[in-house]
Amino acid sequence: MRAALLSIAFAALAPFAHAQPNPAAAAAHQWRTAHEQAILAEFMDLLAIPNLASDGPNIRRNAAAVSAMLEKRGVKTRLLEVSGAPPVVFGEIDSPGAARTVVFYAHYDGQPLDPKEWSTPPWQPVLREGRIYARSASDDKAPIIAIATALDALRASGIPLRANVKFVFEGEEEAGSPHLASILAKYKDLLASDVWLICDGPVHQSRRQQIVFGARGITSLDITIYGPKHELHSGHYGNWAPNPAMMLARLLASMKDDDGRVTIDRFYDGIEPLSETERRAVAEAPDVDHDLMRELWLGRTEGSGKKLVELLNLPSLNIRGMSAARTGAQASNVIPATATASIDIRLVKGIDHDVAAARVIDHIRKQGYYIVDHDPDADTRMTHAKVAKVIVEPGGYNAARTSMDLPISQLVLRTAESARGPVVKLPTMGGSVPLYMIEETLHTPTITVPIANHDNNQHSFDENIRLENLWDGIDLLAALLAM
Numbered sequence: 139m140r141a142a143l144l145s146i147a148f149a150a151l152a153p154f155a156h157a158q159p160n161p162a163a164a165a166a167h168q169w170r171t172a173h174e175q176a177i178l179a180e181f182m183d184l185l186a187i188p189n190l191a192s193d194g195p196n197i198r199r200n201a202a203a204v205s206a207m208l209e210k211r212g213v214k215t216r217l218l219e220v221s222g223a224p225p226v227v228f229g230e231i232d233s234p235g236a237a238r239t240v241v242f243y244a245h246y247d248g249q250p251l252d253p254k255e256w257s258t259p260p261w262q263p264v265l266r267e268g269r270i271y272a273r274s275a276s277d278d279k280a281p282i283i284a285i286a287t288a289l290d291a292l293r294a295s296g297i298p299l300r301a302n303v304k305f306v307f308e309g310e311e312e313a314g315s316p317h318l319a320s321i322l323a324k325y326k327d328l329l330a331s332d333v334w335l336i337c338d339g340p341v342h343q344s345r346r347q348q349i350v351f352g353a354r355g356i357t358s359l360d361i362t363i364y365g366p367k368h369e370l371h372s373g374h375y376g377n378w379a380p381n382p383a384m385m386l387a388r389l390l391a392s393m394k395d396d397d398g399r400v401t402i403d404r405f406y407d408g409i410e411p412l413s414e415t416e417r418r419a420v421a422e423a424p425d426v427d428h429d430l431m432r433e434l435w436l437g438r439t440e441g442s443g444k445k446l447v448e449l450l451n452l453p454s455l456n457i458r459g460m461s462a463a464r465t466g467a468q469a470s471n472v473i474p475a476t477a478t479a480s481i482d483i484r485l486v487k488g489i490d491h492d493v494a495a496a497r498v499i500d501h502i503r504k505q506g507y508y509i510v511d512h513d514p515d516a517d518t519r520m521t522h523a524k525v526a527k528v529i530v531e532p533g534g535y536n537a538a539r540t541s542m543d544l545p546i547s548q549l550v551l552r553t554a555e556s557a558r559g560p561v562v563k564l565p566t567m568g569g570s571v572p573l574y575m576i577e578e579t580l581h582t583p584t585i586t587v588p589i590a591n592h593d594n595n596q597h598s599f600d601e602n603i604r605l606e607n608l609w610d611g612i613d614l615l616a617a618l619l620a621m
Contacts, residue, residue, distance in 0.1 A: 159556055160553070160556035160557040160613075160617045161295075161297060161620075162288075162291075162292060162295075162297050162557070162616040162617045162619065162620035163556070163557035163558075163613040163614065163616055163617040164613075165291050165292065165294075165295035165297055165616065166287070166288050166291040166292070166612050166613045166615075166616035166617075167609075167612075167613055168291070168295075169287070169290060169291030169294055169295070170287060170291065170609055170612050170613075173287075173290075177283065177287050178265070178270070180207070180283060180286070181263075181270070181279070181280075181283040181608075182263040182265075182270070182272075183203070184200075184203055184204070184207070184279055184282070184283065185261065185263040185270070185272040185273070185274060185275055185279060186261055186262065186263060186272075187199050187200050187203060187261070188261050188273075189246060189247050189248045189261075189273065189274055189279075190247065190248065190250055191224055191247040191309060191310035191312060191313040192250075192313070194224075197224045197247060197309050197310075198224070198225070200246045200247070200309065201217060201224065201225045201227050201246070201309060204227045204246050204282060204307050205217070205227050205229075207282070207283075207286050208227070208229040208286070208305060210286075211286060211289040211290065211293070212231075212293075213229040213230065213231055213289070213305065214229065214230045214231070215227065215228065215229045215230075216228050218321050218324070218325050218328075219321075220317050220320045220321050220324060222317065223309075223310060223316075223317035223320070223321070224247065224308075224309030224310045224317075225309060226306055226307065226308050226309065226318075226321050227246070227305070227306075227307040227309075228304070228305065228306060228307075228325075228328070228329075229304065229305035229307075230302075230303070230304050230305070231299060231302065231303045231304075232302055233298065233299045233300060233301060233302050233303070236299075236300060236301045236302045237301075238300075238301040238302070238332045238333075239301060239302040239303075239304065239330065239331040239332050240301045240302070240303055240304070240331060240332065240333055240334075240335060240618075240621070241303075241304045241305070241306055241329065241331045241333070241334040241335065241582075242281075242285060242303065242304070242305050242306070242334075242335050242337055242615075242618075242619075243305075243306045243307075243308070243334050243335065243336050243337060243338070243576075244278050244279075244281040244282050244285070244306075244307050244308075244337040244338060245278045245307060245308040245309065245310075245311035245312070245338065246274070246278070246279060246282060246307050246308070246309055247274075247308070247309050247310055247311060247312050247313065248273045248274035248277065248278075248279075248312055248601075249273070249277070249312045249597045250312075251273055251599065252599070255599035256599045256600055257271070257599075257600055258271060260272060260273040260599075260601075261273060263275065268604060268605050268606065269602040269603065269604050269605065270602060270603050270605070270608075271600055271601065271602045272601065272602075273601055274601070275594070275601055275602055275603040276340070276590035276591065276594035276595075276596060276601055276602060276603040276607075277312075277338070277339075277590060277594065277596045277597070277601065278311070278337070278338050280589060280590055280603045280607070280608055280611060281337035281338065281589055281611065281615070282307060283608070284337075284589060284608060284611040284612045284614075284615050285305070285337070285615050285619070287612045288612050288615045288616035288619055289619065291612070291616055292616055292619060292620060297620050298620070299619060299620060300620060300621065301332075301621065302331075303619060304329070304331060306329065306334075311338075311571070311572070313533070314356075314531070314532070314533025314534070314535075315533065315535070315572040315575065316532060316533040318572050318575050319572075319575045319578075319579060322575060322576065322579040322580060323579055326579065326580065329580055330580065330582075331580070331582055332546060332582070333546045333550070333582060333583050333584070333585060334573075334576055334580075334582055334583070334584045334585070335550070335584075335585055335586075335587050335618060336353075336571055336573065336584055336585065336586040336587065337586075337587055337588070337589065337615070338569075338571055338586065338588060339567055339569055339571070339586060339588035339590065340588050340590045340591060340592040340594060340596065341588055341589065341590065341591065341592060341607065342423070342424065342426070342562040342564075342592065343424075343426040343429070343430055343592045344424040344426050344562070345591070345592070346424065346559075346560070346561065346562050347554060347558040347559070347561045347562070347610070347614065348561055348562035348563070348564055348588065349550060349551055349554050349561050349562075349563055349564075349585065349586070349587060350564045350565075350566065350567040350585070350586040350588065351416075351539055351540045351541070351542050351547065351563075351564070351565050351566070351585055351586070352487065352537065352538055352539030352540060352565055352566040352567070352573065352586075353537065353538060353566065353567050353569060353570055353571040353573050353586065354450075354453075354484040354485055354486060354537050354566060354567070354568065354569065354570045355484070355485035355486075355489075355491050355534070355535050355536040355537035355538070355570060355574060356482060356483065356484055356485060356491065356534055356535065356570035357482075357483050357485065357491040357492070357494050357495045357530065357531070357534035358458075358480065358481065358482045358483070358530070358531040358534065359480075359481045359483075359495060359498060359499075359528055359529065359530050359531065360478060360479070360480050360481075360527075360528070360529045360531070361386070361389070361478065361479050361480075361481065361502065361526055361527070361528055362476055362477070362478045362526065362527040362528075363382040363383075363385045363386045363389065363476065363477045363478075363507075363524075363525075363526055364382055364475070364476055364514060364519055364525045364526075364527075365379060365380050365381060365382035365385070365473060365474060365475055365476065365477075366379050366380075366473060366475055367475065367516075367519075368475050369463065369470075369472040369473065369474060369475050370472060370473040371471065371472065371473075372471045372472055372473055373471065375473055376473065379473050381473050381474065382462065382474055382475070382476055382477040383462035383463070383474050383477040385477070385524065386460070386462070386477040386478075386479055389502065389505055389507070389526075390457055390460075390479055392501070392505055393455060393498075393501065394455065397440055397441065397442050398440025398441055399440075399442070400453070400454075400455045402455070402497050402498060402500075402501040403497065403500065403501065403504075404497055405453065405455070405494075405497055406452065406453065407489075408488040408489045408490075408493075409452070409453070409486055409487075409488045409489060410486070410487040410488035410539075412451060412565055413541065413542075413543070413565075415541075415542045415543055416539075416542060416565035419542065419563040419564060419565060420447055420448060420451070420564070420565065422563075423445075423447045423562050423563075423564060424562060425445060426446070427439065427445055427446055430446070433593070447564065450564070450566050450567065450568045451486055451565065451566050452486060453483060453484060453485050453486050453489055453494065454483070454484045455481060455482075455483050455498075456481065456482050456483075456484070457479055457480070457481055458480050458481065458482050459479070459480045460477070460478070460479045460480075461477070461478050462474040462476065462477035462478070481498070483495070483498070484568070484570060485536060485537045485570075486537045486566060487536075487537045487538065487539045487566075488537075489536070489537070490536060491534035491535055491536055492534070495530045495534070498528075499528055499530075502526050502528060505524075506523070506524050507524045507525065507526040508522035508524065508525050508526070509526055509527075509528055510525060510526070510527050510528075511527065511528065511529060512527065513527065514527065535570075535572050535574050535575060536574040537566070537570075537573075537574065538573035538574040538576075538577050538584060539565055539566060540577075540583040540584055540585055541583075542563060542565070544583060546583060546585075547583070547585060549621065550585050550587070550618070550621070551563065553617050553618055553621045554587065554614060554617070554618070556617060557613050557614050557616075557617035557618075558610065558613070558614055567586060567588075571586070573586075587614065587615075587618060589607055589608070589610065589611025589614060589615070590603055590607055590611075591603065591604040591606075591607045
């Protein structure tokens with residue numbers, strides 16, 4: 139059945155439209171064309187393993203499967219471990235006479251999910267209309283199969299690796315990488331290199347390949363507002379008992395203006411300015427805003443007229459979820475007892491994640507709230523007119539950015555363009571990856587080389603990878619492996 143589905147999908151795909159001058163990329167294209175069904179069968183087997191970082195037995199099944207994929211290609215493999223953490227799968231290929239060491243990073247864990255939201259079960263990969271649908275199909279198992287396939291192609295074509303190559307495949311990136319700093323410190327000598335290539339994230343919305351030289355940091359907070367001890371009848375007690383959902387709405391509205399600018403005091407203080415090269419790259423990036431508005435059914439955007447690519451270089455504050463009592467068919471006419479919002483703050487270079495969280499807490503306090511870090515007792519709630527429990531989630535980290543002017547940056551750009559044609563160059567991508575930990579501990583630059591399609595439903599239901607993006611990614615990674 140799976141073979142029949144693959145054959146149907148291949149027939150629907152347009153043929154490869156251009157040849158690459160890069161010999162490694164050309165070899166990868168030729169190898170892939172001859173082995174597509176085997177590549178996708180191996181990929182689907184990997185996607186079928188549930189991969190939440192909190193699911194210890196299955197996350198170790200993933201680690202074993204990824205290790206076996208590398209060992210099958212002759213890569214020396216071991217697991218890097220610290221107590222209480224999913225293992226990092228480490229692989230290494232020594233190249234005689236090499237003057238440079240390159241690390242390829244990806245992660246094999248995926249975001250939490252609600253299977254009921256999916257059109258098909260999230261760990262039963264399905265191929266339809268030129269895309270594979272499964273959790274982590276794009277974020278971030280696609281680069282793992284692309285690297286494995288690229289190694290096959292290079293070996294079959296007799297193209298040598300010119301650098302020492304190491305692989306670091308993390309198992310809890312989607313959980314905030316809480317143990318990555320400890321692993322980096324413990325295995326610092328083993329992980330020494332000249333550059334880390336971060337194989338995560340999407341290509342540009344124009345579908346052109348992009349090379350990104352930084353990533354936002356992140357910190358997250360949960361805010362709970364308290365009303366009556368228990369839910370109250372909205373008719374009997376409305377206009378008298380404070381409604382925590384309404385209080386929370388007002389509090390959140392106080393944090394941003396109508397155009398999306400954050401109004402928290404000093405929220406933007408400390409931003410490290412872009413260099414001239416970085417400003418030029420932002421200016422030269424394709425303008426996709428109007429196309430994205432049509433694609434996403436948006437009647438307006440925030441940012442006072444700035445383009446998306448410009449706004450990625452500013453910190454952002456996002457309400458990622460809210461809850462109070464019930465809605466829909468379960469709604470009842472009550473005043474809720476509590477209301478909770480979960481916030482994420484995306485950071486840019488120059489703003490510390492602890493400082494950003496403290497600024498939000500100060501803002502809440504200035505709105506008249508008494509701040510606690512646990513559920514308040516009766517005395518606390520009766521003594522203070524407004525009480526907010528604020529929990530800063532562990533695992534936040536800072537943004538990082540590598541100079542585009544470094545020789546290794548220029549080499550990566552030349553190699554990518556020889557394989558994929560003109561690329562989009564960006565100083566910062568919108569997502570958060572723990573680059574800061576790598577740079578701080580190992581003192582090594584990081585460069586992001588994403589391969590997933592921009593419309594992959596990353597972090598949501600029906601996540602997918604376009605086959606065309608997977609094929610293009612194999613070509614790109616083959617060129618970078620042989621760089």
